[in-house]
Amino acid sequence: MTVSLLTQRVDLPLPGIGTAAARVTVLEHGRVRYVVRAPHVRGTFVVIPQHLRDGPVLPDRAVVQFGDGLDPQGTYYWRKHRPDEPVVHGVRLHGWTSSLQPDNLSDRYIDILGTYTHSLRGGALRELPLATRRRTETVIRAILAHWRSLPQLDQLRAAAARIYAAEYAEHEGARATAAEAQVAQLQTERKQARRRVNVLNGIRRRRPRALTPPRTHLARLPLVDGRGREMGSITVREVAVSAEVAGAVVYEVSGARVLGRFTVGSDIYRAAPVPQGVWVAYGHATRTHFENERAHRPTVNGVTVSGGWNHDTSGDITPSAPDTVGARVETSPTTGHSAPPATERRAGAVVRALALHFLAREDLDGLRLAAAQANAPFLLGETRRRLKDLAQQQAQEERNAKRHRRRERQLHALTASQRVGFQTELAA
Template sequence: MTVRHLTERVELPLPGIGSGSARVTVLERGRVRYVVRAPQVRGTFVVVPDHIVNGPVLPAAVSVQFGDGLEPLGSFYGEHRPDEPVVYGVKVHGWTEHLYPDDLPTGWFLGRYAVGLRNGIRHELSRGTERRTEAVILAIVTHWRRRPDRRALMRTAAREKAAEYAEHEGNRATAAEAQVVELKQEYRAVRHRISVLAGILRRRPRPVQAPDPEPVRLHIEDPRRGPLGQITVHEVAVNAGVAGSVVYEVTGPRISGRFTVGSNRYRPEPIPKGIWVAYGHASDRYYEDERAHAPGVNGVRLCGQWDHNTSDDITPTAPDTIGARVPSRGSAPHATERRTAAVVRALALHYLRRPDLTGLRLAAAKANVPSLRSDARRQLSEVKQQLAAEERNARRHRAREHELLSLVPGSPREDLPAEAA
């Protein structure tokens, strides 16, 4: 079939202007050419279906190109296309895009890609030229949307990049499916965590010793300077203000005050395995920085705490530093930090040698369960929502991949209908 056989002559009503006529020809790639003659308008317009990545499987919108040709819309942005429309004596260059045939705009819509072009320089169109051009475009697209082969034109346009877009959708489906696998693993892990926390609540408390009235002498040591002498330690409270903790009153060379030692408070383990040392007599408040009976070291009053996620690496000389702080001044002086670290290490090891350590850790775990379980339930809800969303994404992208593959020329599914999505 020749182009001549595909050409027809149509009338184009132009409300408020009159009417025009056009010779209409179906081109390759689903495009349709309109060679228009109307009051103050002559030239070629081409209706181009917009098939874009991540857009509908079958194009839902069209662009209108000014001038003839099958090249991509932006190919001639700096030079004239053949037979560009002349409106009020001005050559209109470029294109207008994102027109939905079933929902045509009622206001101005020409856009920034519709310009005049003179000597390779783009310039704005006058308002009259823009309004007359828009009127003709609306008449053309109104005629185009009534074409009996409209869906076939859309399918033809979609075939050009169907294979490329199908690969893109397949990649997105694969990524979503991989995310589904990860989220299912995370979901199972959180469910297991909730079960473990429930099990901790059901466990019977283990015996915990009362405070020992007898003082204990502990050696303190610096990894660089060696022995720093001894400190005297009295147990003030056990498993009282902070579950699973022991409060020690400490006196020694250039040091006096209380330290609260227990399991690490700021970690998510159901049964804590690390160590936490607070400067002062800690209360059950989760966040407190300055406490009663805060120790003084080298004449400097301390604040804050040291939280360590494991107890396996604590020795009389390690860790080297613990980041001791002073109220309103930040880090403690170097000498104070070194002596405080020596005391904290000695107290931590003394606490870890307790015969009731398992009971203290279980008490700390039971106290932490309400907040940990609340966090886990919230996390489970979030993961469940994310999982459902990714499963929907995987199904949607896989379905779009199959629909696009049905448009690929030569595909066994080519004749199956693709749904606009």
């Protein structure tokens, strides 16, 4: 089936003005030319269905070009007039309208003309007088009302869509492929999250292991700075296996310009169900987070230090690494600054020595299990929320993939020679 190329004469009602006589001709690519004669109006308007990437398969928007010709809108914009550009109230129109929805032009506040409607005089673009704008808008409303009533409107839209159908089909196919890949990734993440829930439930059900009571004997630990240079030694006494912070041990430290307590436990951020890293707090900790006033905070080089150090692995800790442990000096409950370099250097040596001392305990697995069991309820809640989010994301991506594949098929059908195939696919 082909679109008729015959020219018809029609009358277009112009409210408050009268009637416009128009000769209407269907052009290539779904365009329709209106040659209009009305009070203070004469010239050619061309209605062009606007097929937008990611828009409807059959375009539902249109622009109205001022003047004749099949060249793209921008071709003439800065260079020269189009043939038979409309003259309204003695002003010659140049350019084209906004992107319009012909089914929704009843709102008087819609900007029909937009930013690409001007007059072109002496090579300069000029704004239209108000009377010219108002009459032009009235004429365009009448033209689009007639265009909407054309019996071959869907064929015109399809003809316009065929110009970019292959390009847009490729675009839709790429988006569908990306969505399908995302679905596969989300399925993998859901499987991992479900496995994590099982592991955490298993941790909660495990019988706690016996922990070694605080040792009565003192331990002497050598200190080494980040370059491996000796810095003396400290004497360490175990004060308590903490009742407040599960799996942590409190140490009393003295010697080598260090005095005070440190609390050593497992990685408090615990990405793994059973934490494998080390956490060291300056002072006797009663909780892991947001504790500004710990008792027995240590002094290092005569400076009272606060805060703590967390490391999510333990295999890479040596007497000299990592070099920085983030010792801070508080100036108020909410403010502070980094410790002096010499203090940070010595604090780092102490923290590394205590971390290695903690990791050498024979009940380390029991301490880690205690920390894991204390944190399991939080991790379970977090993981279940993530499972729910992943399921919602997967459902959305599956819908996206189906939508893009359907649009890809519809756009491919547009390029086919048989209209029946397109109509059947579009209705699917």
